[in-house]
Amino acid sequence: MSIPQSFIQELLARIDVVDVVGRYVPLKKGGANFMGLCPFHGEKSPSFSVSPTKQFYHCFGCGKNGNAISFLMEHTGMGFIEAVNDLAGQVGMVVPQEDISPQERERQAAAKVKQATLNDVLERAGNAYRSQLKEHAHAVQYLKQRGVSGSISSKYGLGYAPPGWRNLASVFPEYDDPQLQESGLVIVGEDEDKRYDRFRDRIMFPIRDVKGMCIGFGGRVLGDEKPKYLNSPETPLFHKGRELYGLFEARDALRSMGYVLVTEGYMDVVALAQLGFPNAVATLGTACTNDHVQKLFRFTESVVFSFDGDSAGRRAAHKALEAALPHATDTRSIKFLFLPSEHDPDSFIREHGSDAFARHVANALPLNDFLIESASVECDLGQAQGRAKLSSQARPLWNLLPDGAFKRLVLGELADKIQIDTRELSELWTQAEAQEKRYQRGASKPAPSYDAAPPASSMPPDWVSEYAPSNHSAPYGERWQGNSSGRGEWKSDWKSDWKGKGKFGRKEQRPPMPGGPRVAPSTAPDQATRLLLSQMAFMERLDNDDLDTLVHQPAPHGPLFAWIESQFQENGPQAWAVLKERIASTEHAHFALQLMNGPHGHPEGEKEEQFQELRNILGPMMAERIGTLATEALKTYMANPSDTAAKVRYQSLIERRNRLLAAPTSSGN
The missing domain is CATH 3.90.580.10 (Zinc finger, CHC2-type domain)
Structure with a gap:
């Protein structure tokens, strides 16, 4: 929207x-x-x-x-x-919604009315549960035995659902109201006449959204019955993969204490709040998700995940690691706290006290250390194969990190563990990732093979002179002056803007591309960036060669294109209004905002016209990219004339590049 x-x-x-x-x-x-x-x-x-x-x-x-x-x-x-x-x-204003039909607008308006009504139903049920708690001494006694004070119980709105199948009928006279089922309070059997309360004989924990509205409940048994915890089902209001128990109550404490403590249970939150840690929240019977982490970072820049030390806790921690990595910017802190296997936060803090728990929090494992620990599972780092396995297991985790200094520092730590140079590790991973993406995107289109040369009869005897780029169209302005025996030297047709001394004392300028009218080289990547940021759906229509051309553009364009592709793969098409919020925490923010806030920031014309403009821009850019690859292939062959695969690759690339240059308004794919 x-x-x-x-x-x-x-x-x-x-x-x-x-x-x-x-x-x-x-x-x-x-x-x-x-x-x-x-x-x-x-x-x-x-x-x-x-x-x-x-x-x-x-x-x-x-x-x-x-x-x-x-x-x-x-x-x-x-x-x-x-x-x-x-x-x-x-103020009584109606938010305009572009590209939304009147029917969809009516549906959204009806959904808002239903949401407000379901909120009312849940609030009434919450009030009833709190009243029932006061009337059932054994439920109050249970909470006291667990060390829950009256003030904490009141702060978190704890209640009690008494035994019985239809207690809510006294709260809602119209017990057959469909909203009771839709809110998750009542279960309806196959026979419509069989209706009964979902929560019975349980301590009730109301789950609130960030505005304090009740959106669901969690219920805990007082004994050892199963299931120990029972949550509201998924409803129009409640999605357990997005909500966190105790976040509303913890908001002020998050700012005063400077971090949030993420646990796995309702009682953990209540016990920690009682004993000096009101900044605790809990997931709702599910693994920590990307939505959970994103919501937490709206309130604080520091997150500590607290898990049991057993195998289940380790598995939950690994899920949290994967959810947290994409949000680990240079300004944020993410740590992992593991308690002894026999304890959860509730039992530990009651047995050992607040000071001991605070020491564990202070010594929590930083994100980079836990990433390396997780990637090192079943890796014998004393052996080459074990270090190679670490490299393979670490790459998908490291790739989840956003660009920045922290990501580079983690790469250096991993390189030290693997015993390989940082640059070599980066290149190795880049090649592996590119190969995987090509396979995934092009699985239905087998790529041409360059493993073997074609029959000798199909190869021109003087292929070097026939396929070598001419002076005006050489890849990157270079030409090979020599004969098919491989003797000769590279000549440059570039003109120097200025001359200086030393290895980098010369600045080159490429000759203009032949062919029809083109977008100026200095503005083509800029305009391609604007088009893709404005119309992310175009990413779905680009093939592997298009993406390869874009991501290999010089900085700052290439890294930004790679970021755009990763956003599309993860989240699909996104409006610029949404992208602008996400890009603000990356190193691409200044460049992207500068492009989109400039005079040409929002391309004009119909979507198909804009897509055709993108194709026209990509054609010459792709031709130049292919020319570069051809030059590399030719150099490889000249260094080793027996490398027939390089010869065939060069021939194929040059033919393809020439087709692209002959059709300036087409991508050639």
Whole structure:
């Protein structure tokens, strides 16, 4: 969904940032502005300023600043679209939705009404469970035995679902209401007349979203019955792969303590909060997901995963590792805490105390160390084969890391373990990845083989002179001056812009490509970047050769194209509004934003016209890339005339390049 910038500006003009911030932060008038304690970091004297004239907030302590939209995103964890919808609803504006049919718009409006209704149903059930807890002494006694105080029970809204099959019938007189089933509170058997409560004789833990609304429940038995924990099913409100128990309650503590502690159980969260760690959250009976990690980093820059030390805990930690790696930017901290195998956080902190648990947190394993440990499983590093296995197992994990200094440092640590030069390891992995991508994308199109030369009768006797590039079209401006025996030398047709001394004292300039009108070489990669960022769906229509051409462009274009491809492979087509948020944490941000904010930032014309423009740009770029590969093949052959595979590869590449140059408005594929 793409929201026009004009709507955003109008929305911000109608919203008062003081009112928005004031709902979450107590503000007092101080001169022309309003002041309060910063909600983004712990402080005792107010340094958080909100300007009604500039419609802007700024903290002089931690530096956080922005408008009403960014405040909701930072403080509540909302996404951009969600924050815009929230503010628009407050002032009665309807968010325009481009490329959405009237039927889809009506469906979304109906979904919002249903969501509000289901929230009401769950809130009523939560109130009933809390009332039942007060009336059942054995349930209260159970919590006391587990060390849960009344204040913590109240903070987390704990309740009790008593024994019996239809207790909720006294709360909802219309027990056959479909919303009771849709909210997950009631189970309906094959016979529609058989309806009964999902939760019976269990301590109830309400699961809240980041705005504090109840979206589901977790129930724990008081004895040893199975299952020990029972969660709400997937509903229009509740998706366990996206939600975290205790996140709403922990928001303020995350900012004051500076990190979040991720556990595996409801009681872990409650016990830790009771004993000095109110910054704990828990996954909901599922492995940690990418959505979980992404949500956590909206509130803090530091995450500590706490797992049991047994084999199940190790497996859960590995899943969390895979989910966390794509978010491990240079400014974030991710660690892994492993307790003794007989303990979980709840039992450990009650037996050994808060100080002992705090020491374990302080000594948690950094992300890079756990990555290497995980990749080293069943690897004998004293043997070459074991180190080679480490290389193979580490590559997919390392590839998940975002570009940056941290990724390069981890590469160096892995190279030391494998006992190979860092540059060699990087090249080895790049070649392996390129080969895998070509196989995956081109599995249905067998690639031509260059393993053997064609019959001698099909090879021209003077193939070097026939296929060697001429002066005006040589790959990278080079030509071989010699004969088919391989004697001669390389000549350069490039013109020098300037001359200097030393190995890099000469700057070369390529001659212009022959053929019809072209996009200027200096602007072609720029425009290709704009087209792909504007229309990510084009990635699906490009083949392996197109992608190879793009990712091998010189920096900053090539690395950015590689990032775009990885985003497409992981998330599919994304609007620029979404990509802009994701790219902000990468090294490509400045370059991409500069291109998209410039005068040609958003290409004009119909989508098919834009795609044809991309094809026209890719043709010459691909021809140049193929020319480079041909030059390399020819040099290989000249160095070793018995290498017939290099000869055949050169011939094929030059023929293909010439076809591309003869058809400047086509990709040639």
